[in-house]
Amino acid sequence: MRVVVSGGGTGGHIYPALSLIKEIKRNHQDAEILYIGTEQGLEADIVPREGIPFKTIHISGFKRKLSFDNVKTVTRFLVGTRRAKSMIKKFQPDVVIGTGGYVCGPVVFAAAKLKVPTVIHEQNSVPGLTNKFLSKYVDRVAICFEEAKQFFPKEKVVFTGNPRASDVLNIDSEAGRNSLSLNPNKKTVLIVGGSRGARPINDAFLSVIHEWSKKDYQVVYVTGSVHYDAVMEKVKQTSHSDRVIIKPFIHNMPDVLGAIDLIVARAGATTLAEITALGLPSILIPSPYVTNNHQEKNANSLKTNGAAIVLKEQEMSGERLMQEIDRVLTEEGKWQKMHVAAKELGVPSAANQVYQLLRDTAR
Structure with a gap:
């Protein structure tokens, strides 16, 4: 089993990803994992220390108010998507999962456009902009709060809980x-x-x-x-x-x-x-x-x-x-x-x- 995992920025996105990776390895000792994050997020320090192959793209989040920075973000998204596509083509994953944070945007979007099966995991009761955007393109949406269901296409939603609970x-x-x-x-x-x-x-x-x-x-x-x-x-x-x-x-x-x-x-x-x-x-x-x-x-x-x-x-x-x-x-x-x-x-x-x-x- 080959899996690309992407999630970053805060521990709330990273630690559920690490818990999931442990579970994948428990079921498939020969599973191959590639974690895609950013150089600026906590994942750049935490993930390599766990011995997980790690690559990065450069991305920032959208401002909720009108801002010139959003033009830069669009450009970074497009560049990040191209870089993510290159990584995904080389790695040839069976599935790609995003656990939250801006970095998931270009990574999961790139996978969907390459027809690779995709999943996003939403930890909160109210999703952020990235997961709302990605929900239009992914195959499945995993949620932890029933309240989150209303924000996603209902036919894609599966209640799973947060992998961190298993730890x-x-x-x-x-x-x-x-x-x-x-x-x-x-x-x-x-x-x-x-x-x-x-x-x-x-x-x-x-x-x-x-x-x-x-x-x-x-x-x-x-x-x-x-x-x-x-x-x-x-x-x-x-x-x-x-x-x-x-x-x-x-x-x-x-x-x-x-x-x-x-x-x-x-x-x-x-x-x-x-x-x-x-x-x-x-x-x-x-x-x-x-x-x-x-x-x-x-x-x-x-x-x-x-x-x-x-x-x-x-x-x-x-x-x-x-x-x-x-x-x-x-x-x-x-x-x-x-x-x-x-x-x-x-x-x-x-x-x-x-x-x-x-x-x-x-x-």
Whole structure:
């Protein structure tokens, strides 16, 4: 089996692609993979480190407002499509899949024009411009939220879930607990604002840091590397409990997710795939700075089903955050209801479902 995979820009597009590649290799040890990304995106660092053959094209995204930059983008798209066609002709894939990001535009479009079977994978409840455009040309559209179905030709849509969910099936919760020196007899809440952190969440947390010592649960707070020094400087100026563990970043996040009882986080698609696969209750604070406000719509999908509490950033305070955490961890039956609801939304077999879709679509 020969597969071209394209996805880039952010981890939300790259990590599902890597999870899918693992699944392809698990089913076909002799499978040949070519990953096409950009030199500027995170994929240029992450993908080669995984030992996956990697090539690049140059592309940028469209501006939503009228801009001369869009003329440049059209030119780059045409040049990128020609380069992608050359790569695809040489590699001769059985199928091409795009997992999101601008780079998928020319790559998947080139494959479709060459009559190579094509699939796009949409992680969010509201698709971006690239996948909306590509949906007219591809053979299949894989989605993770039922809400996304309305944006695509209905005869092409298949609900698969996010391949990243499958990665949490192999977690070592004890290793996650030990890595943070957590007390196994205490409930644990993880508060994280994404890989780079989120200042509003930092500010809310710090405003009530002295209150955590009164709680009967422990808190792991991940500041994000860029905010860590500033947060720790403020922490030094106040008293706080040893039940509060502060880290700049967590590298073994899947293992840690298996060791906690509640997560406070943004509402990126990868995060939601992981926590629903585990049946982990959540308090979601969607980022208001993303395209189409898709994180809020992702979060509301969990809220509607009773799996999450959603707090808008502008409504959040330290007191409100602590109040909601208390509700989940102390109100009788609350945690269990959210756990069951989250589990019902999870698709732990998502990687295999996307793989099966690829196999059925391939020539």
